[in-house]
Amino acid sequence: MKKLKSAIIGCGNIYKVHADALQELENAELKYVVDIREKRARNAAEGYNCDYIIEYEELLDKKIDVVHICTPHFLHSPMAVKFLEAGVNVLVEKPLALNYKEGNKIIETLSKSQTKLGVCFQNRFNNNNQQAKNILESGRLGKIKGIKGFVTWHRDQEYYLKDDWKGYYKTEGGGVLINQAIHTLDLMQWFVGPVKAIKGNVDTRVLNEIIEVEDTAEATLYFENGAVGIFYATNTFSQNSPVEIVIDCGKGSLRLFDDQLLITDNKESKSIINTTSGGKYKSYWGNSHYKLIKTFYQDIIAGYYTETVNATEGLKTLELIQYINQSAINQKKCYLSNN
Ligand SMILES: NC(=O)c1ccc[n+]([C@@H]2O[C@H](COP(=O)([O-])OP(=O)(O)OC[C@H]3O[C@@H](n4cnc5c(N)ncnc54)[C@H](O)[C@@H]3O)[C@@H](O)[C@H]2O)c1
Structure with missing residues (x-):
């Protein structure tokens, strides 16, 4: 079995999810962990029996x-x-980049290289989301008419003061859109298809003394297939509620809530599939990093992409975020560049 030699840069909140996955994979070997904070790098190296830089x-x-x-x-x-320029395959945490322009730099670099890049939209690999995608593709519920995606989470002063890069455009690139709700935007366009136009708004409603980025955003997404999407996201709720996505089709609807899927058809029969997959990480991160990382490594060895979320897919959410912001500034419906 060929083992790919791996390294992780950044030993903060999320790196353990990656390091644990690499320990489980037969075709991977974690060789280095990297962090500019030496203590974090050293601790990580001790924990995962590798070198640090x-x-x-x-x-x-x-x-x-x-x-x-x-x-x-x-x-x-x-x-x-x-x-990528050095010929190393890259798995990048979400978002692909700070903004759409920087995301495009990655796409350009990839076009000149033989290497692969994956983006961590691991929620696509959650069992309930995979089942929903299969049902939609089978067409058994008819044509998608509408979708709503609601993210109502809690991020307070303590959260923003803990890490020096959060809350600023220069380092985080935005607020609730690019950091928290990006997974929901990704799922909405993955389920329904390409977005043609957007009318949206962003605002800082509660955390304005603490952050310069938005804590609340809403948008109407006009999809190419005629479906209309309603999107709302905020970091100002008093608690972290489960993300809710509802997809309305001609012959029924799907409701994704936490890790569950509720299928309702027009005869009023309902079936609830509880797809809890368990796991030791925060539930809203999902437990599907392992599946995504495993798929990415298989793809590198095979030499082609299967289900991995690649750079082109990663760029789509950055484009949606750019247009929500642009629409908020211009106060009008904005058509995406290819429309
Ligand atoms: N997929 C998910 O659900 C999910 C969940 C949480 C975080 N994330 C993403 O993971 C990324 C990291 O988030 P986090 O919460 O772990 O952040 P963090 O601040 O906890 O960790 C980042 C680490 O990077 C290190 N670092 C900074 N500059 C560096 C440099 N030049 N060289 C080496 N190390 C450097 C910092 O010292 C820090 O330890 C972000 O992109 C975030 O959006 C994704």
Whole structure:
């Protein structure tokens, strides 16, 4: 069994999910962890029995096959470009980049390289979302007429003060849209298809003393197939509620709530599928990182993409976010660039 040599850059909140997955995979071997905070890098190296590095550029000389980028958003594109140019495969945490323009730099670099890039939209791999996608593709519920996606979470002063990069456009790239609700935007367009136009609004309603980015956003998504999407996201609720997505089709509807799927057809029969897959990480991160990482490694070895979320897919949400912001500034419906 060929083992790919891996490294993880950024040993903060999310890296353990990656490191644990790599320990389980037969075709991966975690060789290095990297963090500019030496203590974090050292602790991670001790925990996962590998070497540590402080300056990530040193990794470029280490002959690794895959790098996992788990750093703040502003570092995603510059780091990804450097490693892709050096012939290293890249798995980047969401978002693909700080913004659409930087995401495009990655796409351009990839077009000149033989390497692969995956983006961590792991919720696509959740059992309930996979089942919903299969039902929609089978056409058994008819044509999609509408979709709604609601994210009502809680992020307070403590959350924003804990990490120096959150709450600023320069380092986070935005607020609730690019950090929390990006998974829901990704799922909405994955389920329904390409978006033609957007009318949206963004605002900072509660956290305005603390952050410069938006804590609340809403948008109407006009899909190419005629469906209309309603999207609402906020970090200002008093608690973290489960994300809710409802898809209305001609012959029934699907309701995704937490890790459940409720299927309702027009004869009023209902079936609830509880797809809880268990796991040790925060439930709203989902437990599907392992599946995504496993698929990415299989794809690298096979030499082609299967279900992995690639850079083109990762760019779609950055485009949606850009147009929600543009529509908010212009106060009018905006048509996406290819329309
Ligand atoms: N997929 C998900 O559901 C999910 C969940 C949480 C976080 N994330 C994403 O993971 C990424 C990291 O988030 P986090 O919450 O772990 O952040 P964090 O701030 O906890 O960790 C980031 C780490 O990167 C390190 N770092 C910063 N600059 C560096 C550099 N130049 N070289 C090496 N290390 C550097 C920091 O010291 C820190 O330890 C973000 O993109 C975030 O959006 C994704």
